[in-house]
Amino acid sequence: MEIRYSTHPEQVKAFTTEDIRKHYLIEELFVPNEIKLVYTMEDRAIIGGITPTTEAISLEGYDEIKADYFLERREVGIFNVGGPGSISVDGEQYQMENKDCLYVGLGKRELLFTSEGSENPAKFYLFSAPAHKEYPTQHVAFKDVEGDRLGSLENANDRVIRRMIHNEGIQSCQVVMGMTQLNTGSVWNSMPTHTHNRRMEVYLYIDLDEQSRMFHLMGEPTETRHIVMKNEEAVISPPWSIHCGSATSSYTFIWAMAGENKTYNDMDAVSIEQLR
Ligand SMILES: O=C[C@H](O)[C@@H](O)CC(=O)C(=O)O
Numbered sequence: 067m068e069i070r071y072s073t074h075p076e077q078v079k080a081f082t083t084e085d086i087r088k089h090y091l092i093e094e095l096f097v098p099n100e101i102k103l104v105y106t107m108e109d110r111a112i113i114g115g116i117t118p119t120t121e122a123i124s125l126e127g128y129d130e131i132k133a134d135y136f137l138e139r140r141e142v143g144i145f146n147v148g149g150p151g152s153i154s155v156d157g158e159q160y161q162m163e164n165k166d167c168l169y170v171g172l173g174k175r176e177l178l179f180t181s182e183g184s185e186n187p188a189k190f191y192l193f194s195a196p197a198h199k200e201y202p203t204q205h206v207a208f209k210d211v212e213g214d215r216l217g218s219l220e221n222a223n224d225r226v227i228r229r230m231i232h233n234e235g236i237q238s239c240q241v242v243m244g245m246t247q248l249n250t251g252s253v254w255n256s257m258p259t260h261t262h263n264r265r266m267e268v269y270l271y272i273d274l275d276e277q278s279r280m281f282h283l284m285g286e287p288t289e290t291r292h293i294v295m296k297n298e299e300a301v302i303s304p305p306w307s308i309h310c311g312s313a314t315s316s317y318t319f320i321w322a323m324a325g326e327n328k329t330y331n332d333m334d335a336v337s338i339e340q341l342r
């Protein structure tokens with residue numbers, strides 16, 4: 067498990083491109099037959115990728131969290147961004163098609179991740195946060211969530227947002243999670259942008275082709291920086307940072323938050339005049 071410390075906005079003013087990437091960008095999440103985990107001190111979230119091939123992969127406790135099993139003091143939201151697979155939670159089997167979501171609460175001991183085939187393996191994306199109460203395990207199939215239309219083609223941000231783990235959906239202690247899909251010809255997400263000092267957020271960009279790049283924007287509204295990202299990379303947004311971006315093609319992203327509250331609308335809107 068890799069550890070990422072928190073950063074102060076004053077530090078970021080002097081960051082080089084390499085510094086920014088080292089602190090916020092998460093590359094190579096989906097390595098065949100491996101578990102990749104990044105523990106960020108921002109709200110103690112753990113971001114992960116699990117890519118089983120021929121054998122099942124078990125998610126266990128780690129010394130970094132001094133836990134005998136992963137969910138001893140945590141909850142986790144999971145999306146499958148690869149081929150079909152399944153997750154077994156204390157013996158209960160959940161089928162996970164592409165873009166399906168599973169929430170697993172505090173206290174579940176055995177988590178086994180399996181791919182249906184090794185040529186097109188499942189890619190399980192994880193977002194975990196500390197939890198103090200058990201909520202039931204819940205699966206939501208992508209096809210069963212209609213979603214809401216946001217933006218417009220004129221503004222190059224025509225998109226569909228699906229909220230899976232949130233106040234009116236799957237219940238959790240801290241984790242709020244969902245997926246936004248940009249329609250063809252649209253490239254901008256989350257603009258006009260916002261911060262939410264109550265919650266950190268992570269974006270995982272998917273469905274970008276090999277030659278496309280995301281120009282993700284971060285930083286204080288008056289000190290913006292950008293990170294050039296590829297398909298299947300994630301980026302950590304500290305609570306004080308904006309998080310939005312534009313890519314060279316349309317794409318999908320999974321957003322995940324944890325912190326002080328679970329109120330999706332609790333955002334501090336940033337007007338376009340404020341941005342520097
Ligand atoms: O705090 C909420 C998040 O940044 C995202 O949900 C924004 C988003 O999905 C979008 O604009 O499409």
Ligand SMILES: [Zn+2]
Nearest residue numbers: 260262267309
């Ligand atoms: Zn946000």
